[in-house]
Amino acid sequence: MKKIKDTIEKIEKSCMQSCSKAKTADELEQIRVEYLGRNGKIAELMSTLKNCSLEEKRELGPLLNTLKTLLQETYETHKKRIDAKSITKQLFDVTAYRPHQLRGSTHIYTQLIHELSTIFISMGYTVADGPEVETEYYNFTTLNIPEDHPARDSHDTFWLCSPDRLLRTHTSSVQAHEMEKTTPPLAVFAPGRAYRSEATDATHDFMFTQGEILLINTDVSISNLLATAQEFLQAFFGKNDLKIRVRPGYFPFVEPGLEIDGSCPFCTTGCAICKKTGWIELLGSGLVHPKVLQYSGIDPEKYSGFALGFGIERLAMIKYGINDIRLFHSSNISFMNQF
Numbered sequence: 001m002k003k004i005k006d007t008i009e010k011i012e013k014s015c016m017q018s019c020s021k022a023k024t025a026d027e028l029e030q031i032r033v034e035y036l037g038r039n040g041k042i043a044e045l046m047s048t049l050k051n052c053s054l055e056e057k058r059e060l061g062p063l064l065n066t067l068k069t070l071l072q073e074t075y076e077t078h079k080k081r082i083d084a085k086s087i088t089k090q091l092f093d094v095t096a097y098r099p100h101q102l103r104g105s106t107h108i109y110t111q112l113i114h115e116l117s118t119i120f121i122s123m124g125y126t127v128a129d130g131p132e133v134e135t136e137y138y139n140f141t142t143l144n145i146p147e148d149h150p151a152r153d154s155h156d157t158f159w160l161c162s163p164d165r166l167l168r169t170h171t172s173s174v175q176a177h178e179m180e181k182t183t184p185p186l187a188v189f190a191p192g193r194a195y196r197s198e199a200t201d202a203t204h205d206f207m208f209t210q211g212e213i214l215l216i217n218t219d220v221s222i223s224n225l226l227a228t229a230q231e232f233l234q235a236f237f238g239k240n241d242l243k244i245r246v247r248p249g250y251f252p253f254v255e256p257g258l259e260i261d262g263s264c265p266f267c268t269t270g271c272a273i274c275k276k277t278g279w280i281e282l283l284g285s286g287l288v289h290p291k292v293l294q295y296s297g298i299d300p301e302k303y304s305g306f307a308l309g310f311g312i313e314r315l316a317m318i319k320y321g322i323n324d325i326r327l328f329h330s331s332n333i334s335f336m337n338q339f
Ligand code: DAH
Pocket: 169, 170, 171, 172, 212, 213, 251, 254, 284, 285, 286, 307, 308, 309, 310
């Protein structure tokens, strides 16, 4: 009788210890079988009761039943602990492969800026960045667009509440920042967002991305500008035979100002993209106006330069056949997935 009571105590202790050490559902199941199974330790003890007297049975029976219930409850508690752990593990296993999971990738904007930067870096340019919240001085004045100049109106500016602050209307605003920072020679590519307070449609947006090129050195000529423009467009469209042509254009910060068209990368005889003309308007450009150099303390007698600007979405829309500029910041997953 004493021996059975000791055994009951021992079994209770060792079963509880084993349960709390168990780490996996399999380990716990083995413990359940060992103690509570049909041929387990409890069943074995129960069978020894057969040989006991009635009195002993009356005393030991309830003890054994209590032990069985206790071990059953201990098992259930640990089962819950282990199950909860393995569910958490499944939910947070970041390496788990899920066949139809959406995969992240860099945004088309990031890809384009990277691609354009690579082209200009290969041509010796550095990549520059400027503030999107600008002053009138950098967005207009240093670019030879004084107050009352009609070009200020045509920019549909978003004015901010703080006096003299606006959202830059073009990345040409980076020009003076760079010229102030570096003495020539300088060659920079400045990609980034620009803003205009105008109604949106398939080809216009209130927020868009531009690329600005500025090169200042001694003896810079139009032929440097044209060679750069052509090499850039050939690289971007992946067409070594792309040609350019120029038309006069007016931009207050360049003189002469030029509009550069590229030969249509998709046809030779005229298609929908080039509107049957064989040419597509791609870049604004010109030789830097002497006044622009003077604003940044660069001597126009000694130095000259060219500037070139383009809409990054516009170039990408032509290259990839995108028909609505607003898709770029639409969070439209099927649009994004194409790139
Ligand atoms: N900043 C002009 C715009 O947003 C684009 C441009 C035209 C940039 C001529 C230039 C340039 O550097 O030379 O419309």
